[in-house]
Structure formats: structure tokens, C-alpha cells
Amino acid sequence: MLTSYNKEDKILLALDCIIFGFDKNDLNILLIKRDFEPEKGKLSLIGGFLKQSEHLDEAANRILFTLTGIQNVYMEQLYTFSKVDRDPGERTLSTAYYALINIEEHNEQLNQQFAAQWYSITEAPELIFDHNEMVDKAISRLRRRAISKPIGFELLPEKFTMKQLQKLYEAILDEKQDKRNFINKINSLDVLVKLNEKDMTSSRKGSFLYQFDKEKYDAKVRDGFTFKI
Amino acid sequence: MLTSYNKEDKILLALDCIIFGFDKNDLNILLIKRDFEPEKGKLSLIGGFLKQSEHLDEAANRILFTLTGIQNVYMEQLYTFSKVDRDPGERTLSTAYYALINIEEHNEQLNQQFAAQWYSITEAPELIFDHNEMVDKAISRLRRRAISKPIGFELLPEKFTMKQLQKLYEAILDEKQDKRNFINKINSLDVLVKLNEKDMTSSRKGSFLYQFDKEKYDAKVRDGFTFKI
DNA sequence: ACTATAAGTGTTAATTTTACATTTTCACAA
């Protein structure tokens, strides 16, 4: 086929993944010590380059898997960063993706053979290039999403307590929630099932475990309900 | 400087601009008849290619200016589209940008020498490649933005009537608004100045003109107020 | 001066959001 584009510039396109995990009280992100120049040894997001015949979504998953062993994670495209000198090594753009994962569930995958590690976002480690900017943008996107979609459940174990859910939302939104109002709100959404099981690790009384009911949620969305915390 | 990226693929990166304008009752977008292959003669967004040493934001403005004569428009990045066969001519990604402009104000710029024309989004013309998908995404972004930022004012003349503002929001949100509630809401935001002038073209009684007070708005935002229609 | 037409204006009910404190349960220690 004839193409008319042959005098246009071709450019390196990187991808960087902001992987959020939640651990008791804190939002964490997965970072890696960069083992090649430039900026070798500094902390970086999980990143790599797009191949010629790859969809960005695929590339993001390939890169995540290659560097962490984690797979089958739903990632969402965040933004394409394009400052001319953003990478001192060579001119590259980078499309950032972000995802939420449940730390425990993926810790088997993320084992010793990978250099990636969890860092609390409250400690805000300094990253190479424009990666801090990427993280900031991801956090604000996460906040916006968290109040309009039940996105947070991805960060919790399958069974969780109301307290854990509340802590999670407090971490994402970075603000305290009133316990009773929070529980009432969640219950009114009617997308959780209360199990006949208690978590006994946090108190003598024990607290009931809940599960997110995806089918119920999907059905409600179909009927035009909007989730809003 | 030494670079370690030399075995990575380089890729063509296009940009496409979704330019919204508003005209009495309808949201419009600016489209162009494509004058080169592939898909020559079909309708397309305003598009072009990123150059090696250009920021995406710059490129979007350059492309818009080149194809329409319109300049100094604030465009926001929307999404990067990357289906492998999205352009049958050659493998390209495309980063979409969108902007809101005031049709009258830019019609002098957009003169005969340019092929770009306004099309109502309600007529939903069929576009090349994945451009319809881009437009859909831009519209939903626009809706989300419109209820949380006073973004709509960019689409109106400097002086406008409440009726025009209401029509605009009805077009963006695609739903009727109650006249009294709408006006009360807008007034309670307290970011408009009522002028001592009337627009006499639409009724015998005439209707007062208003102006958006950007300084007042910025000051309020600084004090932590959130605009929400 | 009459008429036709769009502009302009407020109130009440319904819903949602916020603030807030006591009782319950149970493991463990005495």
C-alpha cells in the first residue's frame, strides 16, 4: 500500500506504569531501581518501550509482567508526557498507565527474582525524569475515580472489613471519614454482601467480613445507577 | 551522551484535534476533508504529525494553526489511541487533543483559504479511522469537565445572555435544564457580572447581558471553592 | 392602546448530607 507519511519523524515511545497497592493504612506504589544508564541506580516507575506492532495497553502489560512477574491486571491509560528533554538520554515520549492491585494477592508473583519494591506514597520518594509528575497525576486521577466508581475494591483482599474499606478510602482521598456516615453510605449503595464470617485479628469482638458483589454492581450500573461515595 | 535505547522501535506519532464550537443551540466540531491518501476526500479531524523536537502541546497548536489559521487556543490532551491497524496507510499512534472555542471570534481566522468546516455533533458525520471514537471520548470528557469547571464560557461570546448559557449547558450535557433552577445555580456561584446592557435581538423585552469574571473566579478557586453545576 | 412574546422572578417539598454518642461483644486477665 502507498503511504504518504514517509517524510515524517519517527520517535521513541516509552511507557511507565504507576502500580498502586494498599497495605493496612497506606497507599503504596511499586518502584524499581533502574539498572541501566542514564540515571542508573535511581528509583523509577516500571517502564519500557512500545514495539512497532503493539497496542499501548498490551505493551503496558508486557512491561509490567517482564519487570515484576505480575500479570492480568487492568491498567488504564493516564497521559502522554512529552517534554522535549524529559529523558536526558534521548528524545522519548512516555505514555503513563496506572493500575490498582491487591498487594497480598500479587506478592507471590512479585518475588525475589524481581527488583521491584513497594514504597508508601506518603513518603514520596524522589524518582527519575518526570516520574514524580506522573505519580502526582495518577493520584489525582485515582481520587477522582474513587468517588465515582467502586475502584477501590481492587486494592483489598476478596474479603474485607468495613474498617479496612474505610481506611482505604481515607488513604486514597487523604481525608478522615466519619465511621457511621461512611458505613451508611456504603450500605446504601447495596453492592456488598455481608458474610457470616468475622475477622478476629483486630479485636476481641471481631468484625464482619464483606465481599464486593460485582454482578449486583454491574446490574445496577445497567439500570442507570451511579456509584458515588 | 551514551544512550542505551538504540535497539528500540521508533514510531510515527500523529495528533488529532477535536475543536468544539457552539452555535445557538448545537455543539459543533471542526472537520476537514482529507486531501491525501489514504481515505482522501473523507471527513477527518484536524490532524498532523509530531516532530522530533516538539512538545505534544506545541504540535497540537501548530497543526491547528496550519490547517485552520486558528491560534492561541488552550487545548487539553485527551488520550493516545494506539490500535495497531488504526491507520491503514501505516502504523501510527495518535494523541488526541480537544479545545473549546468561540465560533464567531475565530471565524475571521477560519476563512476561505482553509478547508475546515463546522459540523453539528448531533448530526454525527462519519469520520475516517478511529476519529469517531476520539470525538465520543472528547464529548464525555467535556461533559465531565463542564459540571466541575466553568469551561463552557469559552464557547460563548464575551457578553452573553442567561438563555445562551443555559442552551450551551443543555447542548453539552444533552439534557434540558429548568430555567429558574439553572439561573439560581449560576447566580449562587457568583462569578458572573450582570451588565447594564440588553440583547434586543431575541425578544421585545430584551434580555440582560452577562460577562464571566475570570478574576473573581480565580480568587474563589484560590480560597478553595469548587465550581459545580 | 393592544397584543404577542420571551424574560424574569421565589417558595415549598423532597432528598441528601452532616454531625454526633452509646451499647454490644468477646478474649483475656485477675
Place this chain on the structure above:
DNA sequence: TTGTGAAAATGTAAAATTAACACTTATAGT
């Protein structure tokens, strides 16, 4: 066995916001 400490569970009333709704006013043109 009884008592104690610690977290879990629970409801209501006030405040704020949103939604529904219809008549009066101003004016140009006849």
C-alpha cells in the same frame, strides 16, 4: 467466674442542597 478493656456496631435529628413548579413584567410592533 467475673470483671475489664478495646474495637465493632448502630440511629437520629438538624442542616444543606436539589427539585418541582406558574405567574408577572417589559417592550416592540401593530
